[in-house]
Amino acid sequence: MLIKFALQDFLEDREFKNVSQSTLESYKVILKQFEDFCTTNELLNVEDITVNTIKKYLIYCQKKGNNATTTNSKLQRIRAFLNYMIECEVIEKNPAKKIQKAREDIKIDVFTDYHIKQMLNYYRRLKNREHAFHSYRDYTIIVTLLGTGVRLSEMCALKWSDIDFTQQTMSLFGKNRKRETIPVTEKCMKELSAYKVFCEQHFKGNLNEYIFTNQKNEQITPNAVKNVFKRLSKIMNFRDVRLSSHTFRHTFCQKCIQAGMSTFAIQKLMRHSNISVTEKYAAMWGNDLKEQNDRYNPLNNLEV
Missing domain, CATH: 1.10.443.10 (Intergrase catalytic core)
Known part of the structure; x- marks a missing residue:
């Protein structure tokens, strides 16, 4: 299944499940970035996405300045998308599940x-x-x-x-x-x-x-x-x-x-x-x- 059409199906499913508007926008932005990365690397089908594909994408994001929290959020969105692909019987296993989250620096800003x-x-x-x-x-x-x-x-x-x-x-x-x-x-x-x-x-x-x-x-x-x-x-x-x-x-x-x-x-x-x-x-x-x-x-x- 083409990634482009798979993403459209996934977003429609999230909308049907009544996720918040901010969550829906987050899915749209992050997964569009992932789709663009796949297209650039000549990956068009969901079935062609591998563990290596996702790792390369996250490394690419890190090089662009994304911190651990941001890359972990992107990994979470990709996991959700690929889990939906399993539900739709497009793929059998989720390659994103094999990737561990990056260790985040625990620093929480507060006002004095x-x-x-x-x-x-x-x-x-x-x-x-x-x-x-x-x-x-x-x-x-x-x-x-x-x-x-x-x-x-x-x-x-x-x-x-x-x-x-x-x-x-x-x-x-x-x-x-x-x-x-x-x-x-x-x-x-x-x-x-x-x-x-x-x-x-x-x-x-x-x-x-x-x-x-x-x-x-x-x-x-x-x-x-x-x-x-x-x-x-x-x-x-x-x-x-x-x-x-x-x-x-x-x-x-x-x-x-x-x-x-x-x-x-x-x-x-x-x-x-x-x-x-x-x-x-x-x-x-x-x-x-x-x-x-x-x-x-x-x-x-x-x-x-």
Whole structure:
């Protein structure tokens, strides 16, 4: 079967299975790159794809500057595609299964208090001076990401009807495609409430059902938010941290862990499908080891 037509079938199957739009786009981009690589190397049929083909493609990606996390993501997408080819009885075995993932460097970016204050102060100055829509919206976006740890796609999909200002909760359509409710602090609720009043005034009573919109009062897209952070990154010029929505999520997780919140509670707030993910973060940022060492170290009772 031609790779070109096989990919079309696979993408239609993913769409039928109702994967998220971001996942579908990821499949399209990565598998199109893989198809182009195969075509360049005169491989046209799915049956001709071998372990060596996939390895050469991943090495090619590494030489182009892809890190281990990116190449592992590409390997995962190729595996899924070839598993589908087995289901369709095009091939008998998946050559991608024989390839081990690359070892990833464990470095997770988080913001310091300095970073957070710099960003919020920047928007606060703009907001007070100009009271511009963009500065108020972007300020509230940062407060929401920091105060809840929600994912970018979840935040963009938030509606005013998802916020219960009385019970102080937020309802989210999460990564696992089910609706979940999380508690929200009073401080974050006050910011969202004030922003709602501002939007009602700015749009002359025509409040959009979505919380975060563009200047035309249309639902904001994840790409638009990424562009906001790209512009902010140039202004802030942070050299030691990546300014992205996921860094806000990691920062939320780190702050909760360092404040002593239980792993179980953090898993519920972050909505990790597996607690092992939460435990990985806890091992990285937890202060239990330091506290235990400070308390029980043998030098404590010795004069040295």
